[in-house]
Amino acid sequence: MRPCPRCQRPVVYMTPQCPHCGNVFAGPGAASHDAGMRMLLPVGRTGLSMAAGYVGLGALLIFPLAPVAIVLGVLAVRDIQRRPGTHGMGRAIFAIVVGALVSLVVAAVLIT
Numbered sequence: 001m002r003p004c005p006r007c008q009r010p011v012v013y014m015t016p017q018c019p020h021c022g023n024v025f026a027g028p029g030a031a032s033h034d035a036g037m038r039m040l041l042p043v044g045r046t047g048l049s050m051a052a053g054y055v056g057l058g059a060l061l062i063f064p065l066a067p068v069a070i071v072l073g074v075l076a077v078r079d080i081q082r083r084p085g086t087h088g089m090g091r092a093i094f095a096i097v098v099g100a101l102v103s104l105v106v107a108a109v110l111i112t
């Protein structure tokens, strides 16, 4: 926790914006730390959602990939929720939806 420079209320460390007054932290702490993380982990932030997206697409052709797409999609959603400001939620949800749909279709075909 650290105090917000504008309203002085406690803010969770690394949060890019104050939830109380909406102040965006442009200080050296927030910006450089974020940039440093991005350089250290070039694939870590969106890598999971990218992988989930590709596996989701692949599941449309290769059905056994469907469960993998769901798992990767769920992991990517968690990863994105854990780190505010990251992108790729669309890909992650796409992977879960496609994975679930393909699994349902395969299950339906196997049952009938």
Ligand SMILES: [Zn+2]
Binding pocket: 004, 005, 006, 007, 008, 009, 018, 019, 020, 021, 022, 023
């Ligand atoms: Zn504030």
